[in-house]
Amino acid sequence: MSRKAMRSGMRIVRQMRRARVLALAKGFRGMAKTCYRISIRRVHRALRKSYGSRKLKKRDMRQLWITRIGAGSLQHGLPYNFFMSGIYEARIQLDKKIMSQLAMHEPFTFQGIVKIASKQFAYAAKQWRRIY
């Protein structure tokens, strides 16, 4: 291959490698979306942050579900801790994602589940003589 052809071939490969990085830099501020040498640093930072947030997302969603379930059960008379203990002892294995959806969109079913939990909790409380 002649020197001229090699240089043009390598230029295309270089452009393609950089275009792949610049495609991830859409919406960045200033030259970080157009200039490769500036954007590569921002893109690496963004990818590292996304790796960590994928794990944080699960924790945050679970926290949100728990607050929603607690608010819903308190409307019907039971705080969250008594509600969950009643649920476990009544052998209901609905997870928190579903329970928060029921608390929001299916109020009658959620009211019934709270009744189950309160009955179960009252029964267990009599046995153990809990003071609450």
Place this chain on the structure above:
Amino acid sequence: MRKLTQNILSNRIVNFKSELIFKRSVTNETEFYNRYYYPPPVVLSHPPEQGETRIMQSSSITTALSDLSLLPARDIFAVVFICGKQHKITANDFLLVTQMPDIELYTLIQLEKVLLVGSVNWSLVGTPLIRRGMVKIIASVLEHKTMEPVIVLKKKKHNYKKTNIHRGVMSLLRIEDIFVEGSFEVDFKPAIHPQDGLKSISY
């Protein structure tokens, strides 16, 4: 308590009566269901409200399915256990689920692990599952597709960098119908009966 929930999520059923965690020595599914006693599911009745509008959640759709029209959702919803996760579904609903490559395309499937069924006037709560013949949920498998790639980059100083592109495979199900059969009594008794001693439950 954490071990209990892990076992529940990894597709194992816990019998609170005698054993806390059982070993899966039964291979036949009918034997499994007959051996472990499921207490009867709980039926709750609640009165309807006037002018009640039902907000039904629908799962995401990957491709534009112009052939299948999006019909309005029906009255019955169910909570179903698929591939380690629970989903709340109604009829004419699309569901994205981790890959099931063994199942051929365009076949009908019956979803058997049902945790809850509900409607306007009543709901059926399983403890923990509803018995096998009571509810029929029929779904059809439409697609097995790879998802959008996720770039996993691990980088540190001094020339350490790893990149990995993760393309998960998921299958698209469409739920056709939910049928509920059988007659139920409206009652709830607490799970801890006076016959069982409280010593059998150990958290």
